């Protein structure tokens with residue numbers, strides 16, 4: 001999409017389907033004039049005389065066929081709907097342009113016809129995310145805030161919503177701007193020094209330059225350390241439930257969902273396909289996959305089911321390994337345990353309500369000891385005893401899931417989290433440039449060399465907020481939005 005701001009766009013802003021109200025949005029230099037061709041205020045008078053940010057009762061009518069400018073005295077003809085209309089004048093609107101919103105009844109035909117009438121009166125249908133793109137181009141939002149608008153709409157847990165709102169308020173941008181200011185400050189001194197290099201005038205001592213860069217480097221490390229937590233909160237975690245047949249995998253899925261979603265039976269090999277559901281566990285969205293029990297397959301269908309289980313395990317980030325805790329630990333359980341030791345996992349000893357509990361945490365740990373896990377991974381191994389039947393131990397399991405997913409660091413105290421890969425990559429490349437600059441200083445290279453690295457870091461940070469951007473980057477970001485936002 002090219003960056004065009006001189007025309008007026010319109011779109012249905014509410015979801016498709018029946019609803020109490022449905023909103024058509026118009027934005028651009030001609031928004032009021034174009035809307036006035038189809039909107040008649042009940043109190044009379046021209047749309048352009050409406051007070052900004054006030055709702056008016058109006059009739060929405062069809063634009064007379066072929067009419068350039070409809071004669072307002074013809075009102076009453078072909079009323080489409082009764083609506084509330086509001087105008088928000090530039091620059092005090094979402095897009096920063098003149099905006100008109102027509103709040104109709106929420107019916108597909110009404111909204112499509114109103115949109116159509118606006119197009120016939122001269123508006124253009126908006127591209128996905130074009131309202132927000134205009135807000136960005138008019139300086140109402142920066143790119144991190146535009147992305148936060150999308151994250152707000154897509155939030156699936158309260159935690160992800162709060163995180164999106166924090167970013168929408170501009171906290172990430174503030175951090176980035178703070179760092180950019182520090183870069184600009186040292187760069188200005190460095191470059192001033194370059195102009196006077198022959199006169200031996202020093203504007204910035206090497207030691208000072210080094211300490212500023214080291215401090216920025218620490219800030220970048222701190223921010224990057226939040227990126228895993230940020231991603232998990234924003235996107236959720238693909239979680240696979242695996243174990244031997246009859247261990248209680250489907251029962252656990254049902255218990256976590258609090259519904260009887262999957263078939264549970266005493267016949268081993270009940271689940272044959274992968275069943276997917278989402279569940280909010282202590283603020284983290286789990287994309288839960290219940291799978292076929294792992295064993296020597298009895299037939300072709302089961303064999304395919306087990307192949308899918310293995311595939312799901314490989315793609316999952318978290319594994320819930322269910323073992324029937326009322327029986328002895330078998331070699332098969334050990335084998336499955338070893339196969340997922342490289343992932344974040346929780347070992348769930350199920351059926352705690354039954355007598356004859358024989359397995360304990362030490363048994364699990366001794367098997368894992370053979371797996372040569374790294375320390376960090378070992379910290380992410382948890383064992384919990386539950387009963388999917390009575391619900392005993394489920395709260396403890398939920399807490400463990402959160403601990404294993406977020407790691408020993410748990411939630412950072414910092415309210416600013418890096419949530420997107422795009423931001424992470426830009427911070428990483430800024431940090432690489434800082435590292436290069438520090439090497440250049442260490443090796444006593446010329447100030448020019450250091451300045452090149454600092455400018456590169458500055459540009460990486462600029463990509464995050466959009467002070468440095470290209471149409472391609474914008475296209476990529478706004479393509480994710482829906483039409484009307």
Ligand SMILES: Nc1nc2c(ncn2[C@@H]2O[C@H](COP(=O)(O)OP(=O)(O)OP(=O)(O)O)[C@@H](O)[C@H]2O)c(=O)[nH]1
Nearest residue numbers: 245246247248249250251265269270271293388389
């Ligand atoms: N007593 C008791 N029985 C349980 C518990 N969890 C599951 N069961 C029983 O164990 C049997 C198997 O449960 P499922 O949930 O179907 O087991 P699964 O692991 O999904 O089995 P497959 O799909 O065949 O691999 C059923 O008879 C359940 O009622 C539990 O916590 N306590």
Ligand SMILES: [Mg+2]
Nearest residue numbers: 249250270271
């Ligand atoms: Mg099952």
